Amino acid sequence: MRLTSLCLLGLLLLDCKPDEPPHNPVYQVPAEVEPYVQAFRDEAAKRGKTLKIDDLIVEFGETSGQDICGVSQIASNKTPRITLVREWPCWTRAYSQNQEALIFHHLGHCILGRGHKTALLPSSDYASLMNGEYMGVYSPCLYPIGNTPCNLTGRRTYYVDELFNENTPVPAWGK
Ligand SMILES: [Zn+2]
Known part of the structure; x- marks a missing residue:
């Protein structure tokens, strides 16, 4: 019983890979991208989440696959790369x-x-920034059509809320 508990603890703390030491964090983010990483951390903090982002590589290059404007590579014991x-x-x-x-x-x-x-959403807008198809979720406010009322701040707030909390209620404009 005690052995099982210790092993579980070991799993949590060491990921049970004693032969694979934790890699050294690498932080390499282009200056033009850095303000958005800071904004992400700030938006998390506003919502009570403290994020330590010290292991991340962002680079410009070619991608293929579902996300046409960028791709994330995540592997255990490796620095996440965008x-x-x-x-x-x-x-x-x-x-x-x-x-x-x-x-x-x-x-x-x-x-x-x-x-x-x-x-x-019921309004046919994407429910999340995490959709893999369309990065312009704020766009109806950027390209207003006719007299459709639009509230860029409200839209952004919803999408950022949902990013950090998937259970964010549907906003009025999304009904
Ligand atoms: Zn994606």
Whole structure:
């Protein structure tokens, strides 16, 4: 009984891989991306979550797969790596909100351990920044059509809330 408890504790503390020492954290983030990593940490703190982000590599390069503007590589005992596509329509989009959404999405993978969530709100808007298809979730406010009322701050608040808490209630504009 006691042995089992110790082994469980060992699993939790050492990940039961004594032959694989923990890797040294690497933090390598381009200056143009760093403000979004800081914003992510700040938004977490506003929601009562203290995040230590000291093991992360962000780079620009080529990707293939589901996330066309970037890809996250996460493996045990390795520094999480985010590769971003610089060419239009990805990083070079005019609006910084889309850059933020892209970085927040990948930090959702790498730091929060979240996967993709493709659910829609009743309004047909994506329910989450963690959708793997569309980084422009704030966009209806950036490209207003007709007289549709739009509240960019409200939309962003919802998506950032949902990023840190999947049980965030559907906002009024999403009904
Ligand atoms: Zn993704």
